[in-house]
Amino acid sequence: MGLTVGLDGFERQTKAIIGRADSRPHLADITIPTLVFVGDSDPITPPYLSEEIVAAVPDSRLVIIEECGHGSTLEQPEAVNRALVTWLKAT
Structure with a gap:
């Protein structure tokens, strides 16, 4: 993926992520x-960042996928x- x-796309995605607002105050x-x-x-x-999200979102549940990096749906689709x-x- x-x-x-490509590098240009990665650069655009990185800039978009860096510039987006922090949504953590709105999780509750x-x-x-x-x-x-x-x-x-x-x-x-x-x-630990997902644990922070789950702690802030009412009625939420965390699933940690084993032997998996960032792309859980691609890396461990069955899990x-x-x-x-x-x-x-x-x-």
């Missing part, structure tokens, strides 16, 4: 059940699907 995006305003996924080896958004089905059945 990174090769497809989320009023729907929320499922947060993170890979156990995600170098971009490590699990993601299992977690989604489990969560949807419980919601």
Whole structure:
């Protein structure tokens, strides 16, 4: 995926991320059940950041995908699907 995006695309994405507003103060305003996924080896958004999100969002749940980096749906699709089905059945 990174090769497809290329260096110019990566630069644009990085600038967009750096310039976006911090949404953490608004997490408590989320009023729907929320499922947060993170890979156990995600170098971009490590699990402790997802734990921060789950602590702030009411009625949220954290799923840490093992042997996974940043792209959980690409790297571990079966684990993601299992977690989604489990969560949807419980919601």
